[in-house]
Amino acid sequence: MIFSQAKACSVIDFHCHLDLMKDPAKTVRELEVAQIYVLSVTTVPKAFPKTSRLVKVKGRIRTALGYHPQLVGERPNELPLFERxxxxxxxxxxxxxxxxxxxxxxxSSQAKIFSEILSLCRSDGSKIVSIHSRHAADAVLDKIEEHPGFGVPVLHWFTGNRFELERAIKLGCWFSIGAPMLRTAKGKATVAKMPSERILTETDAPFASSNISSSLSEATKGLSNIWRMDAIETANTLKSNLATLVA
Structure with a gap:
């Protein structure tokens, strides 16, 4: 089964570090039983092969190839592996x-590597890219603007200001939203300004949550309140968003 075949009322975690969970194999089994659709992100290219082997080829979990900006300084030489x-x-x-x-x-190294990653994505074919932008929203948006055709940017845990949000929306960005973002007035106000048709739920587990199901339930409930929808309608909106993104 692929993402675009997600069932009605599906639960979606579009940013989760499965390889960093306390027991990754057990977590994968639990996610499969719960029928949760997951984007399993990685933090360095070397982690991608082993993380990919945790999941079924045709299951509900997809593995993303990553190179986390916080690790670029200590692991600056993995771009050739990323490219391969x-x-x-x-x-x-x-x-x-x-x-x-x-x-x-x-x-400086972060900026260079992120630019090269976006260029590689454009050359390899359109990718769906989960993007970290902590304290760097404008700089990230600059890079997105400089590299048209790389694919679809999904801003993970976006906390930029109103002007940065407006710019991100104009650039066609999507957003993955976690429960912690919906626990503050500022977070709720930011999410309320995002296009509902470009939002997916996430957990950022294990960093922001150790219980994926409960975190997703809280995030979905928070979105229901903002969108003034019932739980089923909210879940169906998120499912429709996922299908649109990967179509």
Missing amino acids: MLHETRYVGEVGLDGGKEFTKSQ
Whole structure:
């Protein structure tokens, strides 16, 4: 089964680090029983092969090839490996930029690698890309604008300001939303301004949650409140969004 065949009321986790869970194999079994659709992102290219082997080829879980900006400084030489494996998946993530003070020294390298990743995606064919933009929303949007044709950007846990959000929407970005984003007035206000047809749920497990099902349930309930829909209508909207994204 592929993402585009997601059933009505499907549960979706579009950004989850399965390989970093306490017991990845057990987590995968639980997700399969629960019939949750998952994008399993990786943080370095070397993690992609082993993480891919955790899941069934035709199951509900897809594995993304990643190169996390927070790890670029300590692992700067994995881009050739990323390039060699890119043809194996339609999904890329987690990639992007991190503008946090603790990563100041690597920001030049981050920018170079993120640019090259987007160029590679454009050359290999359109990809669906889960993007990290912590303290770097404008810089990430600059890169997206500079590399048309790389695919579809899905901004993971987006916390940019109103002007950055408006720019992201104009650039065609999608958004993956987790429960923690919906626990504050600011987060709710930001999500309310996002196009409902370009939103998917996520957990960012194990970092933001250790219980994927309950976290997704909380996120879906939060979106129901913002959209003023019942739970079934909200779940069906998210399912329709996923089908549209991967169509």
